[in-house]
Structure formats: structure tokens, C-alpha cells
Amino acid sequence: MTANPTTIIAQGTFDILHPGHLHYFSEAASLGDELHVIIARRENVTHKEKPVLPDRQRRDMVAALEMVDEAHLGHTEDIFVPIERIDPDCIVLGHDQHHDEAAIADALAGRGIDCEVRRASAREPRYDGELLSTGHIVDRILELRG
Numbered sequence: 652m653t654a655n656p657t658t659i660i661a662q663g664t665f666d667i668l669h670p671g672h673l674h675y676f677s678e679a680a681s682l683g684d685e686l687h688v689i690i691a692r693r694e695n696v697t698h699k700e701k702p703v704l705p706d707r708q709r710r711d712m713v714a715a716l717e718m719v720d721e722a723h724l725g726h727t728e729d730i731f732v733p734i735e736r737i738d739p740d741c742i743v744l745g746h747d748q749h750h751d752e753a754a755i756a757d758a759l760a761g762r763g764i765d766c767e768v769r770r771a772s773a774r775e776p777r778y779d780g781e782l783l784s785t786g787h788i789v790d791r792i793l794e795l796r797g
């Protein structure tokens with residue numbers, strides 16, 4: 652066991668899991684010893700279509716992945732509450748997440764949380780038809796079954 656394990660945080664909606672999510676988790680996990688994932692609350696997903704699956708189901712699927720040590724439902728009002736509790740060494744933002752790294756770093760510093768903020772890489776499709784976005788999977792379902 653590591654004496655001072657480093658804790659990494661990844662976060663997002665994770666509505667219908669796909670290999671892009673697995674890439675993000677693997678990369679985040681490789682940056683430390685323990686990977687904690689925060690699952691966005693449905694009510695806070697306002698920048699795109701609401702998730703199809705309930706909060707707990709999205710949390711339980713992420714928690715079952717081998718590279719994930721713990722999956723937490725996000726806070727409903729203050730995104731920094733789970734961060735304060737987990738006390739991470741590094742927060743890894745997804746390659747396309749709208750959050751501003753510097754603004755998050757400032758907010759963390761303002762709350763006295765000593766934590767690095769990094770940006771993950773993107774995973775591109777490896778074969779024709781591979782779907783690496785929940786939105787694209789939903790579109791495909793509607794096209795085939797709608």
C-alpha cells in the first residue's frame with residue numbers, strides 16, 4: 652500500500668457509457684493512486700439534453716468499473732462540497748468540458764484546497780461507426796428504433 656496515496660477526481664454526466672468515458676477514466680487513474688468520480692446531478696445538467704438514466708443508475712455503473720475506486724453523486728448546489736470532502740491532489744477536466752481551468756483553480760485556492768487542475772485528452776473513433784458520445788448514441792437509437 653502507498654503511504655500517501657494521491658487522489659484524482661474525474662467528473663461528468665456519464666449517461667450511457669462508451670469507450671470515450673473509459674479512455675477518460677484510464678487517463679485520470681494513471682495520474683494517481685485512487686480515482687474518485689463525481690456524477691453530475693440531473694438538475695445541474697443544463698448545458699445539453701437531460702440524462703436518460705437516473706442519478707443513482709449512472710453512479711452505480713461508473714462505480715462498477717475496475718479503474719474507479721469510488722463514484723459519488725454530485726452536490727445539488729455547490730460543486731465544491733464533494734471536492735472538500737474528497738480532498739483530491741488533482742482534478743482532471745474532460746477534453747471538451749466547458750469549465751475553465753484557471754477559474755476552477757482560483758475557486759479551489761479561495762477555499763484553501765491545494766489541488767492541481769489538468770485537462771484530459773480526447774479518444775477518437777478507431778473504426779467506422781464507433782460512437783464516442785452519449786448524444787450520438789441516443790441519436791442512433793432514435794434513427795434505428797424511433
Ligand SMILES: Cc1cc2nc3c(=O)[nH]c(=O)nc-3n(C[C@H](O)[C@H](O)[C@H](O)COP(=O)(O)O)c2cc1C
Pocket residue numbers: 662663664665689690691692693695696724725726727729730731732733734742744745748750755
Ligand atoms: C470540479 C468539478 C466538480 C463538479 N461537481 C459537481 C457536483 O458536485 N454536482 C453536480 O451536479 N455537478 C458537478 N460538476 C459538473 C458536472 O460534473 C459536469 O462537469 C457538467 O455537468 C458537464 O458535464 P459533461 O461533461 O458530462 O457534459 C462538477 C464539475 C467540476 C469541474
Ligand SMILES: Nc1ncnc2c1ncn2[C@@H]1O[C@H](COP(=O)(O)OP(=O)(O)OP(=O)(O)O)[C@@H](O)[C@H]1O
Pocket residue numbers: 662663664665666670671672674675699744745746747748771772773774775783784785786787
Ligand atoms: N471521446 C471521448 N474521449 C475522451 N473523453 C471523453 C470522450 N467522450 C466523453 N469524454 C469525457 O467524459 C466525461 C463525461 O462526458 P459526458 O458524460 O458528457 O459524455 P459525452 O459522451 O461527451 O456526452 P454528450 O454526447 O451528451 O455530450 C467528460 O469529461 C468528457 O470530456
